[in-house]
Amino acid sequence: MNIARIDLNLLVYLDVLLRERNVTKAADQLGISQPAMSNGLKRLRVLFDDPLLIRTSKGMTPTERAQEIQPIISELIIGLEKAVQPRAKFNALESEQVFRVMASDYAEATLLPPLIDKLRKHAPGVILDIMTPSDVSFLDVEQGRVDMVINRFDSIPQSFHQKVLWNDDFSCLVSNSNPVLERFSLDSYLSANHVWVSKTGMGVGVGMDPADVQRLGWVDEALSRIGQKRRITVFTRHYQAACMLAEQQDLIATIPSKMARQHENNPNVTIVEPPFIIPPIALTMAWSPLLQHNPAHRWMRQLISQTADDLNRLY
Missing domain, CATH: 3.40.190.10 (Periplasmic binding protein-like II)
Known part of the structure; x- marks a missing residue:
């Protein structure tokens, strides 16, 4: 069956029906009429080629097939709801996120101490996992397994975003x-x-x-x-x-x-x-386009840039 031909509303109906096991209650929860819900159940029975809910002395009882697919449908609906929700803003004070940062020895000695000082003040729960250049490949960065790399680069893949943090003599x-x-x-x-x-x-x-x-x-x-x-x-x-x-x-x-x-x-x-x-040489921060719009990642990039600007004014 071509999934593009499936009415996703039917899956929402099924999720509620299997939880409520009552057509009237399910209709009330979804804010639709009972006839509309009954029609939805008929279409679901055709879609799955199964009765799904059978009337017994104990009320509407799910079939073996319905019990089998219920957790799958429920997980799917939860995932869809998360996907369409507006992305929450990054809360630095409450975050316990781990940021994986590849930093050269030069960047680690100059940039990271004041950066960590800022993190302790503005994001005390955030954790830095500092990696060396030998630990990381460009593929790791491209696929988002490493949040950002900070080093002096002869070349960087064209797809990467990058920012020069400072020039140094x-x-x-x-x-x-x-x-x-x-x-x-x-x-x-x-x-x-x-x-x-x-x-x-x-x-x-x-x-x-x-x-x-x-x-x-x-x-x-x-x-x-x-x-x-x-x-x-x-x-x-x-x-x-x-x-x-x-x-x-x-x-x-x-x-x-x-x-x-x-x-x-x-x-x-x-x-x-x-x-x-x-x-002079340039210290550059680079990251994957996959993380360009991530709120937490944007916050961390901004903090790193601010720290670099502070150091540039100091030295």
């Missing part, structure tokens, strides 16, 4: 005991040892080749444009590790400035401007 984090600080110049920078750190996009990473300048990213591409190359002795995918190594070793960490400023009050390191021009 670069700074060098150097241990106060590193002799390079005595005269910080391009020559001293190039003669020093460096820690490389980056994790762009998503997916499981692979090992780095110091000779592959294009894959090394912004800092090394900028050096390449002036015909120079730095000596990288440590590769890491974690900014916090790079900062720790810069503090404890004779390694220079050339990192986004908002990350470097996390260490402004650290007495063991100095933040200095790179001795060459490095183009």
Whole structure:
């Protein structure tokens, strides 16, 4: 049978009839006449090729077929009612929703602490499930299994919605005991040892080749444009590790400035401007079109954007 030919009103009639087991009461509940309900029952009997309700000494009794389909019909009606109801507004104060957010180490260290502070004030029951770029694929995002991704992307699927949260320049984090600080110049920078750190996009990473300048990213591409190359002795995918190594070793960490400023009050390191021009980078938030109009998701995106704006004004 072609479902498009079924009058859905009949299913509503059947749901009430099977609950009330009385044509008159069912008609009253639906606000229709008894003859209209009786006619509906006749059509239902033809549709299901079954009497559905039989008059007995105990009143109208559902047949075996009616008992079999009753929970199915009831669940269908409930689902339809939910589908046509206006979507409720997101109540941040009462919500206990879990938001799954993929965030790079850079975003996690800079953006998420003040974001969590805002959540504790405005949505204390909301839970953040923070995932790393290696945990997530673009397919996970496209299908809505991950709410949003926050990172620096070389490319994003065209179907995704996206917003640049901020642009950031670069700074060098150097241990106060590193002799390079005595005269910080391009020559001293190039003669020093460096820690490389980056994790762009998503997916499981692979090992780095110091000779592959294009894959090394912004800092090394900028050096390449002036015909120079730095000596990288440590590769890491974690900014916090790079900062720790810069503090404890004779390694220079050339990192986004908002990350470097996390260490402004650290007495063991100095933040200095790179001795060459490095183009700024963009921190981007991206999400699936499936979640574009979701009220909770819209609220969270707005909160993230506000937090990013606050940080941009601060740094």
